[in-house]
Every structure is written in C-alpha cells, then in structure tokens.
Amino acid sequence: MRATDSTGDGFAGHVFADPGLLEQALTHRSAGAPHNERLEFLGDAVLGLVVAEALYARWPKADEGSLTRARAELVRESALAAVARRLEVGERLVLGPGEMKSGGHRRDSILSDALEAVIGAIYLDAGFEACRRVVLSLFEDAVSAVPASKVGKDAKTRLQEWLQARQKPLPQYELQAEAGEEHARVFVVRCVLSDPEAAAEGEGGSRRAAEQAAAAGVLELLGAAE
Amino acid sequence: MRATDSTGDGFAGHVFADPGLLEQALTHRSAGAPHNERLEFLGDAVLGLVVAEALYARWPKADEGSLTRARAELVRESALAAVARRLEVGERLVLGPGEMKSGGHRRDSILSDALEAVIGAIYLDAGFEACRRVVLSLFEDAVSAVPASKVGKDAKTRLQEWLQARQKPLPQYELQAEAGEEHARVFVVRCVLSDPEAAAEGEGGSRRAAEQAAAAGVLELLGAAE
Numbered sequence: 293m294r295a296t297d298s299t300g301d302g303f304a305g306h307v308f309a310d311p312g313l314l315e316q317a318l319t320h321r322s323a324g325a326p327h328n329e330r331l332e333f334l335g336d337a338v339l340g341l342v343v344a345e346a347l348y349a350r351w352p353k354a355d356e357g358s359l360t361r362a363r364a365e366l367v368r369e370s371a372l373a374a375v376a377r378r379l380e381v382g383e384r385l386v387l388g389p390g391e392m393k394s395g396g397h398r399r400d401s402i403l404s405d406a407l408e409a410v411i412g413a414i415y416l417d418a419g420f421e422a423c424r425r426v427v428l429s430l431f432e433d434a435v436s437a438v439p440a441s442k443v444g445k446d447a448k449t450r451l452q453e454w455l456q457a458r459q460k461p462l463p464q465y466e467l468q469a470e471a472g473e474e475h476a477r478v479f480v481v482r483c484v485l486s487d488p489e490a491a492a493e494g495e496g497g498s499r500r501a502a503e504q505a506a507a508a509g510v511l512e513l514l515g516a517a518e
Numbered sequence: 519m520r521a522t523d524s525t526g527d528g529f530a531g532h533v534f535a536d537p538g539l540l541e542q543a544l545t546h547r548s549a550g551a552p553h554n555e556r557l558e559f560l561g562d563a564v565l566g567l568v569v570a571e572a573l574y575a576r577w578p579k580a581d582e583g584s585l586t587r588a589r590a591e592l593v594r595e596s597a598l599a600a601v602a603r604r605l606e607v608g609e610r611l612v613l614g615p616g617e618m619k620s621g622g623h624r625r626d627s628i629l630s631d632a633l634e635a636v637i638g639a640i641y642l643d644a645g646f647e648a649c650r651r652v653v654l655s656l657f658e659d660a661v662s663a664v665p666a667s668k669v670g671k672d673a674k675t676r677l678q679e680w681l682q683a684r685q686k687p688l689p690q691y692e693l694q695a696e697a698g699e700e701h702a703r704v705f706v707v708r709c710v711l712s713d714p715e716a717a718a719e720g721e722g723g724s725r726r727a728a729e730q731a732a733a734a735g736v737l738e739l740l741g742a743a744e
Binding site: 359 | 558563567570571585616617646647698706723
C-alpha cells in the first residue's frame with residue numbers, strides 16, 4: 293500500500309463519497325466531538341467479520357478455538373497499529389493539544405483505534421462488500437502468514453507437541469464406552485496424562501472424534517489451548 | 519416468526535440454496551463431523567456486526583462504551599437461546615446420543631451456538647446483505663427495546679443518576695487547566711466525589727467534553743460504567 297493511496301479523501305485506495313466520515317474517523321476524542329469512538333465500535337465489528345471469514349476459508353480444517361485465537365492475534369492492538377503506521381495514519385490524525393504534545397499520534401492504542409474507525413467509516417460510506425475488499429487488501433498477507441502450527445493442527449497433535457516440548461510422556465487414550473445403533477454410534481474416550489497428572493473425557497461419533505474431544509479437554513486443563 | 523418459516527431447507531424465512539449448510543449448522547459436535555462449530559465462529563462475527571450497526575444507527579448519541587455493553591446484552595447466551603427457542607431450533611438439532619439423553623437440545627449454550635451457526639450458514643449461502651436482513655428480522659425488536667438508560671445517556675448523567683440512586687452528594691467538576699490557541703483549545707477538568715471518595719481527570723476540546731471524560735473516568739472507578 294503506497295502512501296499516495298491515502299491522501300485527501302482517500303484511504304487505502306478507497307475514495308470517500310462522504311469525506312466527513314473520513315475526517316471523523318481520524319479525529320481522536322481529545323480533539324473534541326465528533327470524534328472517532330463510535331466509528332471505531334463499528335469498524336471493530338466489520339474487521340472481526342472480514343478476518344473471521346478469511347481465516348475460515350483459508351483453514352478449512354481448523355477448529356473454532358484455533359480460528360478464534362488466530363483472529364485475536366491478527367487484530368490485536370499492536371498488529372493494527374503496524375497496519376496503521378504503514379498507511380501513515382499517525383500523520384493524518386487530529387489530536388487535542390495534550391495528546392499531541394505527549395506523542396499520541398505514535399501510540400499503538402490511538403493508531404489501532406483510528407484504523408478501526410476508518411474501517412467503520414468505509415463501511416458506512418460504501419457498504420460491506422467495498423469495505424471487505426479494502427480490509428482484505430490490508431490483512432490478506434497477515435492471514436496467509438498465520439502458521440499452520442496455530443490453526444492447522446488438531447487437538448491430539450497439539451497436545452502431543454505440548455508434551456514433547458516439555459519432554460513429558462505421551463497421553464493414553466482409553467475407550468470408556470461405545471454405544472448406540474450402527475448408524476448412530478457414540479464413543480467415549482478418556483485421555484490420561486501421567487505427568488502432569490490430568491485427564492478428560494471426550495465423546496464423539498467415531499473413536500477418533502472422541503479422542504480429539506478428550507485431547508481438547510486436556511489441553512484446556514493445561515491452559516495450553518492457545 | 520412462525521415455526522412454518524423454519525422447516526425443511528428453510529430457516530427464519532431464508533431458503534437455503536445449499537441445504538447441506540443448514541444441516542451442518544444444526545449438527546452438534548457430539549453427533550460427529552461435519553458439525554457446527556466452525557459455522558458458529560463465523561456466525562458470531564456476522565451477528566456482532568449486524569447488531570453493532572443496528573445499535574449505532576438507533577442510538578446516534580450513545581458512546582462506544584454504551585454501545586459495547588448494549589450489544590453484549592443483546593447477544594448474550596441466554597438471549598440467543600431465547601431466539602433459538604422461538605425458532606424451534608432445539609427440535610431440529612442433531613445431537614449425539616449422550617447429549618440427547620441429557621437434554622442437550624434444551625441447553626442454552628447448545629441452542630445459542632446453533633443459532634450462531636445457522637447465521638454463519640446463511641452468510642455463506644447468500645452473502646452479507648441477505649444474512650443481515652434475516653438477523654435484523656430476528657433482533658430488531660430487541661434492539662428497539664434497549665432502554666435509553668443503557669445507551670442514551672452521557673457519562674455525566676449516568677454518574678448523577680448512580681449517585682442519586684444511592685442518596686450520595688453530587689460530583690464537583692473543577693477546571694484544572696485551559697490551554698492552547700483559540701482554534702485548538704484544550705480543557706482539563708477534575709471530577710471529584712466526596713462519598714464514595716473518588717476523583718478522575720478528563721481532557722477535551724471544550725469544558726463540557728472534558729467534564730464528560732472526567733465523569734466517565736469516575737464511573738469506571740466506581741465499576742458503574744455498565
């Protein structure tokens with residue numbers, strides 16, 4: 293993204309039909325109303341959806357927990373601030389004199405909020421699809437760069453790696469029950485660790501699914517689900 | 519919403535081009551893959567945006583904090599479960615035998631997740647605008663019913679009401695500083711409570727804006743920001 297894409301009534305290639313929206317999005321609350329906080333609320337939601345969908349499409353096997361964690365990482369304050377710096381948002385921000393003196397235009401929180409506000413402004417200016425294209429242009433590299441280790445791996449694999457990294461013994465998966473008719477079989481598996489001591493049960497329509505559920509349960513106990 | 523809107527390949531008035539998406543959205547993980555957890559991740563984001571925009575439009579004066587709290591209330595698990603019950607989601611859910619026996623189709627968490635998954639499925643099936651219309655039809659009454667006391671009031675008003683409800687003395691607003699050129703004035707105001715003892719400073723481009731910021735700071739100290 294070249295800085296030339298983001299001058300005057302334009303931002304990241306989008307030219308505003310209503311330049312007042314862009315102006316508001318770039319106005320910090322310290323400079324008085326109308327400032328960008330409401331637009332930030334809206335933009336945060338747009339960004340959340342666009343990144344959610346991009347991850348959903350990019351990682352067809354990733355479970356919900358992995359997708360949630362990957363998204364949180366992509367839209368965390370420092371990541372958004374980095375995008376905002378690339379777009380030279382700081383140079384265009386309108387701040388109150390106090391914030392200006394204390395270097396507010398370089399602060400992660402202010403830059404990240406302003407970027408979200410601009411996304412909200414583009415959404416209001418041009419609708420979801422146009423805004424989605426802009427957001428994807430800003431975030432698709434980051435989405436593509438999410439390592440498979442974060443989202444591509446199932447719970448059993450992640451549990452195994454967690455244990456190996458700590459030179460701990462591998463888990464035991466014990467079939468606890470198997471019931472139901474042929475077409476609606478249910479399996480209950482218990483995943484047991486000896487060190488650290490932990491165990492959880494999982495249920496599923498196949499033995500493998502039940503093992504995955506049990507491993508996910510143990511990962512949660514370990515606080516290693518992330 | 520009549521139950522007849524939600525039979526076969528239809529849900530809340532939307533008829534699926536790809537009925538497999540609806541089927542997946544109504545399949546709990548206990549019934550095996552493909553289940554609805556990934557769709558729930560997507561639907562949660564769609565719902566978040568649609569409700570955010572509806573609140574943004576409905577309450578043009580509400581600040582970001584109020585909007586955030588109002589949305590959290592509208593999309594909390596029990597509220598979503600109530601919508602899911604209205605649409606008879608429980609009757610259509612596919613659960614594993616274990617969840618079936620333990621009454622999973624009546625559980626708030628399972629119903630709420632399934633509703634989000636169906637919203638995600640409609641988004642994939644028909645795009646944002648179509649999904650937005652369905653979500654609004656389900657939530658517009660709830661959005662309209664958000665009381666003004668939650669979102670319509672500014673921080674000074676909310677602080678005053680909080681104190682009056684507890685028969686406490688009203689706050690003092692003290693101008694601490696006033697600086698800057700004519701066109702870029704900055705005000706610093708301190709909001710002071712005597713009982714409970716609390717104080718916070720706020721800054722703004724007008725005295726009133728600085729007072730609002732200071733009151734918001736005190737509300738946060740009181741844990742009464744919600």
